[in-house]
Amino acid sequence: MKYWFLLFFGMLFLSSCQGDDDVCVSGEATPRMKVKFKSADGRVATLDSLYVDVNYGSGLVSVIKAKSIDSVTIPLRVDNNPFTEISLRTTNKGNASKIKVTYSLKSEYVSPACGFKRLYENVDGTLETTNPVIKIERNQEQIIDENKTHFYFIF
Numbered sequence: 001m002k003y004w005f006l007l008f009f010g011m012l013f014l015s016s017c018q019g020d021d022d023v024c025v026s027g028e029a030t031p032r033m034k035v036k037f038k039s040a041d042g043r044v045a046t047l048d049s050l051y052v053d054v055n056y057g058s059g060l061v062s063v064i065k066a067k068s069i070d071s072v073t074i075p076l077r078v079d080n081n082p083f084t085e086i087s088l089r090t091t092n093k094g095n096a097s098k099i100k101v102t103y104s105l106k107s108e109y110v111s112p113a114c115g116f117k118r119l120y121e122n123v124d125g126t127l128e129t130t131n132p133v134i135k136i137e138r139n140q141e142q143i144i145d146e147n148k149t150h151f152y153f154i155f
Contacts, residue, residue, distance in 0.1 A: 032073035046070040055085040097133035
């Protein structure tokens with residue numbers, strides 16, 4: 001009798017295992033903005049250190065502290081705000097460049113488990129405070145995945 005009980009719960013356990021439908025995998029989440037760096041002469045550069053803070057609506061939040069970095073992916077706001085403010089420094093207590101990234105938002109349904117993801121269209125950036133960043137170049141007008149470089153920040 002107890003073997004039937006174990007067999008019943010074993011079959012119940014195995015039948016409850018499903019495919020990957022209940023987990024968000026393979027880039028189904030809201031894409032982040034990919035940024036690469038260039039020197040003033042136009043060459044792709046590697047920074048010794050980088051500190052990135054983002055304002056998600058309640059003040060600056062530190063999102064990246066990295067050393068020896070040539071690119072970074074920065075999460076943007078997912079609420080209905082049409083812009084994200086970013087602050088970048090190359091030293092912990094140094095001068096910060098302020099960049100305002102503007103966009104129009106679009107939602108795309110992914111799955112019952114993942115829900116919706118945000119896509120960014122008509123993306124543009126404005127350098128509001130220079131030093132250490134001296135210029136920005138837009139490379140893509142849409143942020144629909146993280147594979148392409150969206151901006152180059154020139155140091």
